Amino acid sequence: MVVIDRQWYKYQAGEHYLIVIFSTMRYSPTLLITVTLSAALTLLRGGMAAPRNLTQEDFRQWTETIKKAGTNIGIQGMSVAVVYKGETIYSQAFGKKNSKDPFTIETVTNIASLTKAFTAAAVGELVAEGKADWETPVNEYVPEFKSKNPYLTADINLVDLLAHRAGYPMLDFHWFHRNESRPELIKQLRNVEPVAPIRTKWIYNNILYAVAGEASGRIEGKSWEEVVRDKILIPAGMSSSGFSTKTMLTRPNHALGFASKSFEASQRGENYQIPPDTSRLTDAPSGDMFSNVIDLAKWAKLMLRQGKLNGKQVLHKETVEAVTKSWMAVGHGSVTYGLGWMIDDYKGHRMVSHAGANPGFRSHLALFPNEDLALIMLSNKDINEIVSLLALYLADYILDLSKTEDWLFKYLVETDRRYYNNRTPTSLEAFFPPQIKNKPPTRRLEDFAGEYTHSYGPAISFTLKGKGAKASLAFKLTAYEGTLEHYHYDSFRLRLIHAGNTMTGLLSFVTGNNGSVQQLRFTTSDETMVYTKTARA
Incomplete structure (x- = not known):
């Protein structure tokens, strides 16, 4: 058998x-x-x-x-x-x-x-x-x-x-x-x-x-x-x-x-x-x-x-x-x-x-x-x-x-x-932590905007789109652009679609000791990459 x-x-x-x-x-x-x-x-x-x-x-x-x-x-x-x-x-x-x-x-x-x-x-x-x-x-x-x-x-x-x-x-x-x-x-x-x-x-x-x-x-x-x-x-x-x-x-x-x-x-x-x-x-x-x-x-x-x-x-x-x-x-x-x-x-x-x-x-x-x-x-x-x-x-x-x-x-x-x-999205996101419903970001979306760099990875940038309840964060990563989906607290879902295939990751913004957003933790099924905020939007 x-x-x-x-x-x-x-x-x-x-x-x-x-x-x-x-x-x-x-x-x-x-x-x-x-x-x-x-x-x-x-x-x-x-x-x-x-x-x-x-x-x-x-x-x-x-x-x-x-x-x-x-x-x-x-x-x-x-x-x-x-x-x-x-x-x-x-x-x-x-x-x-x-x-x-x-x-x-x-x-x-x-x-x-x-x-x-x-x-x-x-x-x-x-x-x-x-x-x-x-x-x-x-x-x-x-x-x-x-x-x-x-x-x-x-x-x-x-x-x-x-x-x-x-x-x-x-x-x-x-x-x-x-x-x-x-x-x-x-x-x-x-x-x-x-x-x-x-x-x-x-x-x-x-x-x-x-x-x-x-x-x-x-x-x-x-x-x-x-x-x-x-x-x-x-x-x-x-x-x-x-x-x-x-x-x-x-x-x-x-x-x-x-x-x-x-x-x-x-x-x-x-x-x-x-x-x-x-x-x-x-x-x-x-x-x-x-x-x-x-x-x-x-x-x-x-x-x-x-x-x-x-x-x-x-x-x-x-x-x-x-x-x-x-x-x-x-x-x-x-x-x-x-x-x-x-x-x-x-x-x-x-x-x-x-x-x-x-x-x-x-x-x-x-x-x-x-x-x-x-x-x-x-x-x-x-x-x-x-x-x-x-x-x-x-x-x-x-x-x-x-x-x-x-x-x-x-x-x-x-x-x-x-x-x-x-x-399927559910299978691809099996590594995500359980989502906590009704937990909005702890700060304004514009605070997350800016460019984040990695020692050997491509830079990723975020810009604010829309206003008020319709506001969202747009991302640009090499040749790819899209909009983040809020997950919970200061974490967002990123999805890239290329040639019919989907890559998904969980982005978590980290606040430093000075009270401002200083880092981004980008987690995929393989690893977690830490990016440093190097420029504001």
């Missing part, structure tokens, strides 16, 4: 029964009901079985099953590729890439956190070429990357960044929609207090991947994008792949992202388009590449064949070995993390995988190195687990494994429905 118990980590990451699916959206697990990292399977131990001899009838069955499962949960569009024994044996697309045009296997989508594996491999190539070393302190490559603790500054290396073992908190909220450059924001990390000793705890961190990407550029004397392009994309012939949503939108065959307001609406196919985010993304090395299943099949072949593609050594063998090696225990059963990859066992088979999610997009790539098998899925629909669960369905089918779950129907529906249920 399967027991489903999803623990909501950063709003949207979770633990599925014996499957661990970490969802950590590049934008912000705090800000956007996040998603993914990747899917790692634990404890599903089964007997080894001989792979099937696949035929066209099997492929026809896959197509019909995927089409039915996708329609059942309201997928907008998706593409699938299967690489087996060095060949792409199956590639198919379903649905639409926008509101009218068909999704094809050539359609490019944002691949989100699948980008991490490219960043790690690019760094690995520099190490293999003798230009860098895994254990050299990052500060030697990026001098502005420092900690308050000089011993930590001299200790954190590239593996610590890429294996999520540096002990830093997630920090995504602090970099969300900032206008500063990557080097400028890296300087601010010196004000961050680690939440765990180095190499003792796995803490998923998009921001430190940005530091690793910056380091690769400094080492090579280029940008991170140029390093990945020159070391991987061009040699592998991945001409459809590139960087940034803004660039992706210039490609003639690109997908647009979609979402639904509820699970029921999704099942009815009521999807709405999410406005593309074309802003500069400081943490791009963690999740801002785009690609299609054709190019990702080439990437998968490289990883399965120790860096070779069509007989040519594109990546150093040492690079592939380093990034797919277990560097840090995740803390969930046998799951470990490599460098940009989750590593685990699925029914007796070693699986190396990662998932990705950005607003409107989901992606998943699973490798079974010992079986020379890769499963690649891309989708332009927010909030769906079909890309991850399809990998399990196909692995069971191709490797002829015992069928422990109805992955694509019963389990998928239960998972997606639970996901939507956990993004």
Whole structure:
């Protein structure tokens, strides 16, 4: 019997029964009901079985099953590729890439956190070429990357960044929609207090991947994008792949992202388009590449064949070995993390995988190195687990494994429905203290107005709107503006809606010894940030 118990980590990451699916959206697990990292399977131990001899009838069955499962949960569009024994044996697309045009296997989508594996491999190539070393302190490559603790500054290396073992908190909220450059924001990390000793705890961190990407550029004397392009994309012939949503939108065959307001609406196919985010993304090395299943099949072949593609050594063998090696225990059963990859066992088979999610997009790539098998899925629909669960369905089918779950129907529906249920305002605000009714602010709203700053977070400002009983506080936080809702006493609810996802926090204004408002405590499900009032309205 399967027991489903999803623990909501950063709003949207979770633990599925014996499957661990970490969802950590590049934008912000705090800000956007996040998603993914990747899917790692634990404890599903089964007997080894001989792979099937696949035929066209099997492929026809896959197509019909995927089409039915996708329609059942309201997928907008998706593409699938299967690489087996060095060949792409199956590639198919379903649905639409926008509101009218068909999704094809050539359609490019944002691949989100699948980008991490490219960043790690690019760094690995520099190490293999003798230009860098895994254990050299990052500060030697990026001098502005420092900690308050000089011993930590001299200790954190590239593996610590890429294996999520540096002990830093997630920090995504602090970099969300900032206008500063990557080097400028890296300087601010010196004000961050680690939440765990180095190499003792796995803490998923998009921001430190940005530091690793910056380091690769400094080492090579280029940008991170140029390093990945020159070391991987061009040699592998991945001409459809590139960087940034803004660039992706210039490609003639690109997908647009979609979402639904509820699970029921999704099942009815009521999807709405999410406005593309074309802003500069400081943490791009963690999740801002785009690609299609054709190019990702080439990437998968490289990883399965120790860096070779069509007989040519594109990546150093040492690079592939380093990034797919277990560097840090995740803390969930046998799951470990490599460098940009989750590593685990699925029914007796070693699986190396990662998932990705950005607003409107989901992606998943699973490798079974010992079986020379890769499963690649891309989708332009927010909030769906079909890309991850399809990998399990196909692995069971191709490797002829015992069928422990109805992955694509019963389990998928239960998972997606639970996901939507956990993004309601009530669920998102579960960390709020009980509201005390009929307790107005202790002072005038104009006393709270002004600008508040944080040592490494974005400034937030408040202005008074209206008069008398209709007065309210308007806020501005990076690119977002809105109105606070009074909660009780001097605490207010803040809600940000981005790409169909909601971030909520509780703001509590603090009066100092001189009787004036001096601080703001900004509490999210992850942490409480203390802001200092630096300017009055």
